[in-house]
Amino acid sequence: MGKHNSNGFPDGDDAHSITLTHDEVLILFEFFERLHEKDELRFAHPAECLALGRFTGQLESIPWELFDSKYEALLAAARTRRAQGFEGNVPGLGHVAVREDGSVVETPDPDAG
Secondary structure, eight states: OOOBOTTSSBOTTOOOOOOOOHHHHHHHHHHHHHHHHHTOOOOSSHHHHHHHHHHHHHHHTSOGGGGSTTHHHHHHHHHHHHHTTOEEEETTTEEEEEOTTSOEEEOOOTTOO
16 A cells, blocks of 8 residues: 555545446547547646646557557447446436447436426
8 A cells, every 4th residue: 555645535646547348448538538639628627638648648558459450330339338228317428228249329307397
């Protein structure tokens, strides 16, 4: 276990592990790259941007598919596997459902009066 500061919390440079499935790595990498490229994400502090950049960089070193000519097809398959059967509200998309083929369709929101 790492060192702790005077408040009993781990020091800021202690390492932590995050476990993601391979599909989640592909999906998150694409998500973060899109946010980065389009500058649609607004940060509250520069440290958030730096932490996100480091995390995305670590994702780049994991799956070889990121540089494969079939990247788009591999990403689509990962999205389909991860979200198949999902129905609910998604920020930016509204109330949607994911079909067996991976397509996303708008659905009525059962909570909307």
